[in-house]
Amino acid sequence: MIYSYLLLLLAILLTGTSQVLMKIGSVKYGKGKFPVLRTYLNIPTLIAYSLFLVITVLSVIVLRDIPLKVFYAISSLNFLVVTAFSFWLLHEKIDRNMILALALIVLGVLVFNYSL
Numbered sequence: 001m002i003y004s005y006l007l008l009l010l011a012i013l014l015t016g017t018s019q020v021l022m023k024i025g026s027v028k029y030g031k032g033k034f035p036v037l038r039t040y041l042n043i044p045t046l047i048a049y050s051l052f053l054v055i056t057v058l059s060v061i062v063l064r065d066i067p068l069k070v071f072y073a074i075s076s077l078n079f080l081v082v083t084a085f086s087f088w089l090l091h092e093k094i095d096r097n098m099i100l101a102l103a104l105i106v107l108g109v110l111v112f113n114y115s116l
Contacts, residue, residue: 026039076108
């Protein structure tokens with residue numbers, strides 16, 4: 001059971017990584033000649049697609065041991081990871097509304113899991 005939670009944590013971290021890679025690929029390569037093809041067919045975006053495939057496999061493995069409602073409650077922490085990675089790697093600004101939203105997500109996960 002703990003193994004499944006560790007795999008779920010790995011899936012959450014990989015989701016954050018893949019979403020940041022997707023943004024890097026679309027911003028950096030989405031200009032110039034043939035912008036649609038360049039947006040979807042570049043190294044960061046292709047790596048992100050590959051990570052999404054790995055995440056899907058991990059999710060199926062995790063769902064064998066963790067109830068679906070717990071899986072989705074914990075998976076909502078993806079928003080926290082993506083925001084942290086965007087701030088750290090892409091130097092995006094985090095405003096007060098984002099912090100409030102993230103706090104509500106974390107509070108919701110804590111309340112939901114405590115009530116189980």
